[in-house]
Amino acid sequence: MEPEYQPGVCNIGPTQQRRRLLLGVGSLLLAALHVAAVIVVGWPRWTLLAATFPLYGAAMGYIQYRERFCVGFAGMGIFDVGDGTNQVLDEAALAADRKRAVRLNATSLAAGVAGALLIYAVAPIAF
Template sequence: MADYQPGVCNIGATQRRARRLSGIGSFGIAAAIVLAVVLSVLPRSALWATAPFVFGGWVGVLQDYFRFCVAFGALARYDLGGSGGGVGSVDDAAAVSADRKRALKILAAAAVGTAVTTGAVVALGSLF
């Protein structure tokens, strides 16, 4: 896919890969925190520190999956590099609105994923 589509696709292969790797890295940091807490004398409440990294992980992988960058959506931009498309700004008001709605949906999904994942981590971590 090489064409910008309002509210649907605003990043290409190169940008998707960056977000996927960022998301995986964030999940990795969260896993390292869990491991550190479980294997040490840190209080189990320290598992709540995974939440921002879990959120970052969800945002990253969801942006990759949906081919849509939240920041670009908010800033009325697109970058389809790596997929045969170009880089540019979005000037149409309806397109900007569609992009911002999509960005909010992705952030909401990431927030729900974070609540569920972090809740599970804290609950399971208290068993150890």
């Protein structure tokens, strides 16, 4: 059974969810590669903080997958729950989607920053 579009709650179906999960996994791998490169090449410890960006992507991908909600789709005013891309026509629905997108974006950014700070904090042990 395909999910239904619910403003501010669900704007993607299983196919789009899998894409977000792949985004998250790919971003997490990129973060791991970055940390490994910093350690192997011997870059300054502060460069570990750049892991914020791929960790943000990893968090964003996972959160969008788990919540069945795409931040980008909300910004564009569209949804795809399995029957193709559709335009959000109702202004209240669009506002609800965008409000949720801001919250999920902030949560993902906070997770990325927290993850990078944690890596930075334990880095002296690894070096």
